[in-house]
Amino acid sequence: MPRTPEQFKKLREEKRSRIMDAALELFANEGYHNTSISKIAGSADISKGLMYNYFDSKEDLITAIFEKGMSTLFEFLDPNKDGVLTTNEFDFFVNRAFDTLIKNPTYWKLYFSIMMQPVIYEMVQERYQQVIMDSLQLLLEYYEKQGVEDPMAEAMLFGALMDGIGINYLLNPEIFPLEKVKETVIEKFGHKSSA
Amino acid sequence: MPRTPEQFKKLREEKRSRIMDAALELFANEGYHNTSISKIAGSADISKGLMYNYFDSKEDLITAIFEKGMSTLFEFLDPNKDGVLTTNEFDFFVNRAFDTLIKNPTYWKLYFSIMMQPVIYEMVQERYQQVIMDSLQLLLEYYEKQGVEDPMAEAMLFGALMDGIGINYLLNPEIFPLEKVKETVIEKFGHKSSA
Amino acid sequence: MPRTPEQFKKLREEKRSRIMDAALELFANEGYHNTSISKIAGSADISKGLMYNYFDSKEDLITAIFEKGMSTLFEFLDPNKDGVLTTNEFDFFVNRAFDTLIKNPTYWKLYFSIMMQPVIYEMVQERYQQVIMDSLQLLLEYYEKQGVEDPMAEAMLFGALMDGIGINYLLNPEIFPLEKVKETVIEKFGHKSSA
Amino acid sequence: MPRTPEQFKKLREEKRSRIMDAALELFANEGYHNTSISKIAGSADISKGLMYNYFDSKEDLITAIFEKGMSTLFEFLDPNKDGVLTTNEFDFFVNRAFDTLIKNPTYWKLYFSIMMQPVIYEMVQERYQQVIMDSLQLLLEYYEKQGVEDPMAEAMLFGALMDGIGINYLLNPEIFPLEKVKETVIEKFGHKSSA
């Protein structure tokens, strides 16, 4: 009884996912250059050769992992995809951002490590710029609506803060007061019109 | 007539510096693992072998570079080394931090890239923790004196923000509004008692 | 159709053997440090890189070669593994020892060269001590049974003699009177009770 | 007051000696290839460059060390240089050989290690053959005079035994019963005519 094309496809996707999961774990914790294809294959329980059946190259693999994470990030910012950020949505976004940091620390470790390695950054740069620009646009309009004096500076400050929080939490998860910091962020960078 | 020990020492230090400068540039812009000893030697205009007359290993080299930067960083925070941070000194520190970001972007690129690569981070971890702990202590006492509700959260938020600003500026120096952001930082995180 | 695990195993073992043979020849005749991995690979007709698919390091390689030889040596001393040496077995051992010297001079060259190079000796020391201690024990009991005055001295003298014969034969195989020497050894160090 | 030529010469010889001593120690205990010129210079407390003022090369250095030891060895065998070995002289030789083993273990370690490393052996081979041939000649005539059945085999057996004793003592100086073994050697290989 041969498998149906759907079954084949599902199997393929599952295995692809398994490889990406194993690679994410290793890339994040050991570094991209310190992670050999051998290690990834071993960790995903497949042979080295098969890896190349699912990904063209090591670069293709990290790119796919990065993309998968990025594509969910923007959904948090504008869940109803109307291109507008309400104050509720802003709070929601901050909450989701902190959540994902706690739930997928490995992914965010990899994310920041990619950002900081020019050679790797180049691999994903295009996709990254796109997401960033969209987000910035939303934030800009949000702060304009809020009547902030310099919306661009405010948006960038906010973005910087979120990055900084991410990094510092990931470097010292046990001592970083994430919950308290979240409150302060919402308070200081959320509802400006009240000021 | 052989060189005097002083002559030798001077020669050594000059060349050591030259190697460190070349390596910093390359490590920061191409990444630690993408920078071969060959490239560094070529860039410093010496032979591969000579590198090892000045540094025991590639690791020794990056460690030395990191250390040199770290040792100047703490001096900004507490220039008179009295273990206490005044509001003036706080402003001074923020100003110096933004200055050094503009003047030594290469170093800070390397700094953040080290932070985000576990395998490399381990090499400098000890020295890093030491500086971080000292800085945190100063900030904690500063915010306590300022009567802030949760000094620890405030200190960490400030640290995170500075990191985030650094990263975002370095990734997009032309569009990041550094000057405006600096003012906001001093305003929001400096003189709390006045609020 | 992929190879079966059995096929892979067989392939591996054959190639492993080929590498060990090539390495033994070179190590023995050119010395461990004068034999580069390149030379071994060339002699075994494989690429340099492949060596490391079969042996973790050069040290691992020489260790494996040494071990293979050692594991057969002790079998000569106590072939029926009853922990006891009869006079017949003693004669048998001496004969086998001389035989193996003639048949595997390369191995014994390597053996003695390892013994005489502290840095290399350390690599195999543990396994060596083990075999030596077992052999000494057998010889001691043998000479005690033979009523020799100082069995320890006799056993060590015998061991020393065998080593010396090995070395001198290997250095000048054409002129060393191996056959005649063997007779004398059996006569002088074999049956003592008759004296 | 300039030094006289004699003083210069003496100073030179002393420094040469110091280098040879340092090198002997290192060659014997760490191996020829594991001992760098740097290490030797450091241990002899001179600069690397100066080394080459006293010895043309690393090879020249080990050759000189070997030669120095060899030139004293033959003196033991035939102290009055009459080309004849009496029974008294035989005993004397054995005693001196055991003495030198105890007093200069380092030299003999190096000696045996050279013998067992073909590439190094080649460097000293000529000088070695010469001494060995002379010694063999003396021993042959000695055993002929003693009326031994096969003098060549006896001489070679004796030589082999002395080598074996040396090696085994050097590998395990604390447990090798050197004194007792010496007695047995003199008894078994000295005065044959009495048998």
Added chain:
DNA sequence: CATGAATGAGATTTCATTCAT
């Protein structure tokens, strides 16, 4: 005589990728 900086060849080892089976 004396120094140690400098070179350059070569050693060991790693690894992304290909390929025969």
Added chain:
DNA sequence: TATGAATGAAATCTCATTCAT
């Protein structure tokens, strides 16, 4: 689809020897 043997380029590091001072 699946395996892991095989390659080859490149990386880190060592060291005998030379040379300017």
